[in-house]
Amino acid sequence: MSLTSKTCKACEGDVLPLGVREVEMYMKELPAGWQVIDGKKIQKEFSFTDFVRAMVFVNAVADLAEMEGHHPDIHIYYNKVVIELWTHAISGLSENDFIVAAKIGLVVF
Numbered sequence: 001m002s003l004t005s006k007t008c009k010a011c012e013g014d015v016l017p018l019g020v021r022e023v024e025m026y027m028k029e030l031p032a033g034w035q036v037i038d039g040k041k042i043q044k045e046f047s048f049t050d051f052v053r054a055m056v057f058v059n060a061v062a063d064l065a066e067m068e069g070h071h072p073d074i075h076i077y078y079n080k081v082v083i084e085l086w087t088h089a090i091s092g093l094s095e096n097d098f099i100v101a102a103k104i105g106l107v108v109f
Contacts, residue, residue: 003029003102006095008070017092026098031105040093041086042101048079057081060107068103070096 003026018026023036034044048054058074058081065071073084083104085097 003099004106006099008068008096008099010069011087011089011094011096013089015090015094017087017090018094023093026093026095030098030101034101036093037084040091041084042093042097043082043084044101044104046081046083048081051078054079054081057107061104064103064107065100068096068100070100072100072104 017040020039023039027034027036027042030042034042037043046054046057048057054076058076061072061074061081061083070085070087073086075082075084083101085101086092087094087096
């Protein structure tokens with residue numbers, strides 16, 4: 001089953017963060033550009049022609065995050081947006097992070 005067809009599951013810290021091999025496996029399913037940061041986060045930078053287009057993208061990501069119940073850290077720099085995903089409750093990566101990242105790849109901007 002592809003990541004984009006899955007939905008996030010509530011995580012209250014009752015699971016372990018993904019291991020290196022699991023992270024590598026999930027990374028293969030993401031669109032190009034995502035990077036693993038310190039083995040605990042995934043991050044991608046998106047560039048736009050202007051601030052307005054960047055904000056349209058941010059709002060679409062916010063809507064997606066609300067639907068999934070899993071929220072990224074979003075950094076906005078005029079026409080650049082950096083998305084960071086990690087599961088705060090476990091201080092590391094879970095399948096939820098990869099589900100949201102894969103679905104962000106479907107956002108049209």
